[in-house]
Amino acid sequence: MATVELERLRKSHPGAPDALRDLSLRVADGEFVSLVGPSGCGKSTTLNLIAGLDEPTGGAVRIDGRTVNGLSPGERDVAMVFQSYALYPHKDVRGNLAFPLQMARLPRDEIQRRVAETAGLLDIAPLLSRKPRELSGGQRQRVALGRALVRKPRVFLFDEPLSNLDAGLRSQLRGELKRLHRTLRATFVYVTHDQAEAMTLSDRIAVLRAGELQQVGPPREIYDRPANRFVAEFFGTPRINVVPARVLGIEGSGEVGLRPEHLEVLTGPAPGALSGTVELLELTGAETWVTLAVAGERLVARASADFATAPGGRAWVRPMRDRVLRLDAAA
Amino acid sequence: MRRALPMFAVLAFFLGPLAWQALTSVWPEAELTRPLPRSLTLVNYAGLGGTFGRAVLNSLLVAAGTTALCLAAGASAAFAVAKLEFRGRSLLLGGALAISMFPPIATVSPLYLVLRSIGLRDSLAGLVLPYTTFALPLTLWLLTSFFRKLPDELYRAARVDGCTPWQAFVHVFLPLSWPALATSAILVFIFSWNELLYALTFVSTPSKRTIPVAIALFAGEHVEPWGQIAAASMVATLPLAVLTLLFQRRIVSGLTAGAVKE
Numbered sequence: 001m002a003t004v005e006l007e008r009l010r011k012s013h014p015g016a017p018d019a020l021r022d023l024s025l026r027v028a029d030g031e032f033v034s035l036v037g038p039s040g041c042g043k044s045t046t047l048n049l050i051a052g053l054d055e056p057t058g059g060a061v062r063i064d065g066r067t068v069n070g071l072s073p074g075e076r077d078v079a080m081v082f083q084s085y086a087l088y089p090h091k092d093v094r095g096n097l098a099f100p101l102q103m104a105r106l107p108r109d110e111i112q113r114r115v116a117e118t119a120g121l122l123d124i125a126p127l128l129s130r131k132p133r134e135l136s137g138g139q140r141q142r143v144a145l146g147r148a149l150v151r152k153p154r155v156f157l158f159d160e161p162l163s164n165l166d167a168g169l170r171s172q173l174r175g176e177l178k179r180l181h182r183t184l185r186a187t188f189v190y191v192t193h194d195q196a197e198a199m200t201l202s203d204r205i206a207v208l209r210a211g212e213l214q215q216v217g218p219p220r221e222i223y224d225r226p227a228n229r230f231v232a233e234f235f236g237t238p239r240i241n242v243v244p245a246r247v248l249g250i251e252g253s254g255e256v257g258l259r260p261e262h263l264e265v266l267t268g269p270a271p272g273a274l275s276g277t278v279e280l281l282e283l284t285g286a287e288t289w290v291t292l293a294v295a296g297e298r299l300v301a302r303a304s305a306d307f308a309t310a311p312g313g314r315a316w317v318r319p320m321r322d323r324v325l326r327l328d329a330a331a
Numbered sequence: 332m333r334r335a336l337p338m339f340a341v342l343a344f345f346l347g348p349l350a351w352q353a354l355t356s357v358w359p360e361a362e363l364t365r366p367l368p369r370s371l372t373l374v375n376y377a378g379l380g381g382t383f384g385r386a387v388l389n390s391l392l393v394a395a396g397t398t399a400l401c402l403a404a405g406a407s408a409a410f411a412v413a414k415l416e417f418r419g420r421s422l423l424l425g426g427a428l429a430i431s432m433f434p435p436i437a438t439v440s441p442l443y444l445v446l447r448s449i450g451l452r453d454s455l456a457g458l459v460l461p462y463t464t465f466a467l468p469l470t471l472w473l474l475t476s477f478f479r480k481l482p483d484e485l486y487r488a489a490r491v492d493g494c495t496p497w498q499a500f501v502h503v504f505l506p507l508s509w510p511a512l513a514t515s516a517i518l519v520f521i522f523s524w525n526e527l528l529y530a531l532t533f534v535s536t537p538s539k540r541t542i543p544v545a546i547a548l549f550a551g552e553h554v555e556p557w558g559q560i561a562a563a564s565m566v567a568t569l570p571l572a573v574l575t576l577l578f579q580r581r582i583v584s585g586l587t588a589g590a591v592k593e
Contacts, residue, residue: 053487074493086488090506099502103493147492157491 002064002154002187003029004050009059011045011211019045021211022059032181032188034198036234037208043191046208047157050189052076063154074103076155079148083160085140087132093119093143094128100151118150138169145180158190162197174200195235199223207231229327232257238289242327243297248319249274255327262323263301265290266316267309273316278309292317349568356561363557375562383563385538386545390524390567393455393541397462397523398516404463405470405515406508410500412471413478414486424475431468435528446533453535461529466519473518477511478504513578521571542567 004027011020020042027033035043048054050061052073060067068076079100087096097118101111119125122142132140141161148156161177162170178201181188192198198205199219207214207222207230215227226232232240240257249272250256266273276294288303292315301317309315355363357371412420442461443452451457481504489499527543534540540548546563549556 048487051487051491053490072495073490074495078491080488080491082484082488084482084484086482086484088485088488088503100492103498103502147488151492 003027003062004155004187004189005060005062005065006046006050007060007062009046009049009061010057011042011049011054012057018211020049020056023208023211023213025206025213025216027187027189030185030187032190032201032203034190034192034202034205035208036192036195036198036205037214038234039193040210041208042211043193043208044159045211047080047159047189047191050076050155051078051080051157077151077153078155078157079151079153080157080159081141081144081148081161083163085132085144085164087140087143087147089132092129092131093124093135093146096132096143097128097146097150100147104151114150114152118146121149122146137165138173141165141173145177149180149184153186155187155189158188158192160192161190163192163194170197177201196237199235207234226257226325226327229255229257232325232327236260238300240325241299243299247274247295247297247299248324250321250324257325257327258299258319258323260289260300261302262320263299264318264320265301265303265307266318267307269316270318272321273318275314275316278311278313278315280311281307290315352561352564355557356565358558358561360556360558375558376566378559379563379566382537383542383545383566386540386542387566389455389539390541390543393458393462393530394520394523396455396459397466398519400459400463401466401470401519402512402516405467406474406505406512407500409471409474410478410504411496412475413481414483414499414504415496424472427468427471431465435465439528439532442529443532452533453539455534455539457533458523458526458530458541461533462523462526466522469522470515470519473515474508474511477508481507517574517578520574524567524571 004025006023006025009020009023010018012018023042023046025033035046037043045054049056050063052068052071052075056069060069062068063076063078088099091099094115097115098111101114106114115128116125119128122145124139124142124146127135127139127143132143135143141164144161158177162173165173174197181201190198190201199222202219204216204218205222206216207227209230215222215231217225222231223235226235229242233242236259238260240259241263242255242257245252245254245256248256248258264273269275274294276292276299278290279293279298280291282289282291283305285305287305288307290301290303290307292299292301294317299317356375357373358368359370359372359374362368408423411417412423438461446452446457446460451460485503486499489503490496494502525543526541527547530541530544531547534544542563546560546567549560549563
């Protein structure tokens with residue numbers, strides 16, 4: 001297994017804003033790092049640069065301390081799982097799994113052994129002689145995963161691998177990925193635009209925006225101590241409340257952020273509580289998200305599922321003052 | 332019935348001449364002036380003889396050679412244009428299109444000089460070469476639009492799995508492109524099978540003539556052997572008709588490949 005280091009990585013295209021600006025990032029051996037951000041933030045570009053599918057305009061990619069700039073993807077010993085699965089349509093599952101090994105010119109019996117082993121690991125042994133078009137979405141992605149695993153590469157790259165699956169399958173495969181990472185102890189670099197996916201899977205998250213790194217850290221830290229407003233708003237559903245400080249009765253100017261779960265909803269006045277008008281109730285089952293108008297600003301707060309004040313009625317919210325985030329207004 | 336009538340009209344328009352030709356080929360020479368023959372004969376076919384057999388063979392060689400060259404060069408070039416990044420991609424496509432716009436008659440004399448200077452005048456290879464240059468742009472455009480339709484991620488997956496660009500082409504893209512290859516092959520084959528102008532100009536030895544030339548030169552100074560010409564035309568048409576019927580579904584899907592977003 002291996003470390004991945006990106007040093008001042010830059011990618012520009014003539015006549016367009018830089019796709020990536022001086023990205024430096026170190027992924028430790030066996031670490032699961034997610035690259036997240038909205039589309040066009042440079043996360044897929046970064047993945048392509050690590051894989052060798054694209055060459056950087058500046059900077060270096062190092063795998064295990066060795067600079068791999070200019071090496072072809074095959075020479076870098078990385079594997080990649082794609083959003084559209086990218087299975088070879090004319091080959092059956094066995095052929096798909098065997099292909100990278102054939103390209104590496106492994107002996108036939110070794111190939112057979114590894115294909116069988118991988119198929120067992122992913123529960124796809126009964127599918128081995130099927131063609132990709134005869135598989136369901138979940139099965140296809142499992143085969144794509146298998147095609148990456150079978151080579152025992154130094155680094156695994158994932159390009160939004162779960163985005164094409166429906167919600168139920170997605171969370172199931174998410175669990176499987178996590179388990180797989182633990183079993184293999186391999187280095188995973190995972191690209192997604194889904195913040196929840198990044199939160200649940202990663203050891204660390206790198207947040208990108210318009211080609212620039214915003215923050216790197218463990219999910220907890222990213223969520224609790226976002227570096228700026230962009231990061232704060234990118235993580236968490238519903239979105240963090242960002243309002244002028246005075247609305248929450250806090251001294252100082254500028255804007256502050258407070259997550260909905262850090263606003264306590266009350267049905268009567270209380271010390272430190274702000275009064276507002278209920279605008280919208282969204283019941284999720286376990287809880288209710290309440291949108292209130294407070295001092296001309298809109299706040300979303302988490303209430304228990306049995307909160308019953310109808311829209312138009314009055315309610316009170318008490319901010320947890322120690323959870324208020326000072327956000328850099330410029331960002 | 333109201334719909335059948337126009338259909339028959341169209342069919343008659345296209346198939347009528349062919350049917351007439353077929354009929355003429357089995358019509359005894361002496362009865363050609365009668366409204367209908369009293370008996371049918373195969374003597375015209377029997378009379379085609381070894382010279383025409385030779386022409387059929389030559390045509391097959393030239394058409395097959397042209398098709399093979401076109402597919403080999405066209406498929407790899409189209410793959411590069413569709414999936415690889417290099418300078419001048421659109422220039423290549425535009426240039427190919429511009430070349431195919433040249434009227435063949437305008438290139439006859441320069442091509443003649445070129446072929447003579449490289450010693451290919453009056454040889455079958457001397458036909459394959461110019462045919463290929465004329466059919467290649469069509470092949471290139473057809474196959475490029477087909478390869479563009481195949482997802483880029485497939486190419487990236489092949490690269491990550493250890494393929495060089497060439498290996499990705501051979502192991503992943505070629506096996507997927509049979510419909511498009513079949514379409515191009517048939518179109519190129521038909522083009523070189525039918526070509527008359529170059530074949531007539533560049534080849535002088537009778538034993539190296541292709542079918543169109545052979546048929547055109549059937550007519551003697553004093554006789555016009557209509558029956559034999561008709562028989563020869565039938566022999567020349569049949570392989571194409573069979574080929575096209577066999578592949579017609581693929582031709583249609585190949586011709587419209589990339590026409591609409593799926």
